[in-house]
Amino acid sequence: MGKFQIEQCGQIEGLYLIQPTVFGDNRGYFMETYNYNEFKELGLDMVFVQDNQSKSTKGVLRGMHYQKEHTQGKLVRVISGKVYDVVVDIRKDSKTYGQWYGATLSAEEKNMMYVPEGFAHGFYVLSDTAEFLYKCTDFYDPSSEAGIMWNDPTIRIDWPIPEGETPIISEKDTKHPNFSSAIYL
Ligand SMILES: Cc1cn([C@H]2C[C@H](O)[C@@H](COP(=O)(O)OP(=O)(O)O[C@H]3O[C@@H](C)C(=O)[C@@H](O)[C@H]3O)O2)c(=O)[nH]c1=O
Numbered sequence: 001m002g003k004f005q006i007e008q009c010g011q012i013e014g015l016y017l018i019q020p021t022v023f024g025d026n027r028g029y030f031m032e033t034y035n036y037n038e039f040k041e042l043g044l045d046m047v048f049v050q051d052n053q054s055k056s057t058k059g060v061l062r063g064m065h066y067q068k069e070h071t072q073g074k075l076v077r078v079i080s081g082k083v084y085d086v087v088v089d090i091r092k093d094s095k096t097y098g099q100w101y102g103a104t105l106s107a108e109e110k111n112m113m114y115v116p117e118g119f120a121h122g123f124y125v126l127s128d129t130a131e132f133l134y135k136c137t138d139f140y141d142p143s144s145e146a147g148i149m150w151n152d153p154t155i156r157i158d159w160p161i162p163e164g165e166t167p168i169i170s171e172k173d174t175k176h177p178n179f180s181s182a183i184y185l
Helices: 038-039
Strands: 002-010 017-020 021-027 028-031 052-055 061-067 074-080 084-089 098-107 111-114 119-125 130-134 143-145
Touching: 017 143, 061 084, 074 084, 074 098, 084 111, 084 130, 098 111, 119 130
Parallel strands: none
Antiparallel strands: 002 017, 017 111, 021 028, 052 130, 061 119, 061 143, 074 111, 074 130, 084 098, 084 119
16 A cells, blocks of 8 residues: 555546645654655656745735746645645647646645646635645746746636635736647647
8 A cells, every 4th residue: 555645637637636645643743745666656657856835825826837848747735825726738639638627735635736747737825825835847947938827718717716806926927828829738
């Protein structure tokens, strides 16, 4: 019995929710959050070369990001707070091309998502603050940074944004093209 339970997200091939085994005792808890061999056994044979961490306040939306070259697979999780994590399948030859998938990730649940290469990724912060941690299979490459608008009219992501509120986004994230003119992977 491995230390990670994985479940494919809907029909989307290669996209997984991962639940680590948590060992609790009178001191607190311990868990492995990544293990090369265990992941390989589960069919997730990848090498991570960069770890990222960000902190955001409630109502922040970061996304929908991808790199045109040096595409990144990402193992994402939340170490404080709660977010709604979203991906869009932009793999040209995928059966689920153009479809989005969302899941709530939280520090309390300790759940993670593995987002393979070929997806645009973003998240919306549900808690007062959220710290987001992720491992990437390729390096950050500013020259191939790309994105799709978070509220793209074709993809129609159902973000859990309260009625009448507008998410807090970076200037860069106001300027992404729509899905119809994005560069697909
Ligand atoms: C992503 C990234 C940014 N930076 C720098 C560039 C910039 O000055 C500052 C903030 O960058 P951004 O505004 O792009 O950060 P952010 O909007 O948090 O970008 C991230 O969003 C999530 C949803 C993802 O999926 C990530 O891959 C990444 O695109 O950090 C790096 O040095 N290395 C990196 O890997």
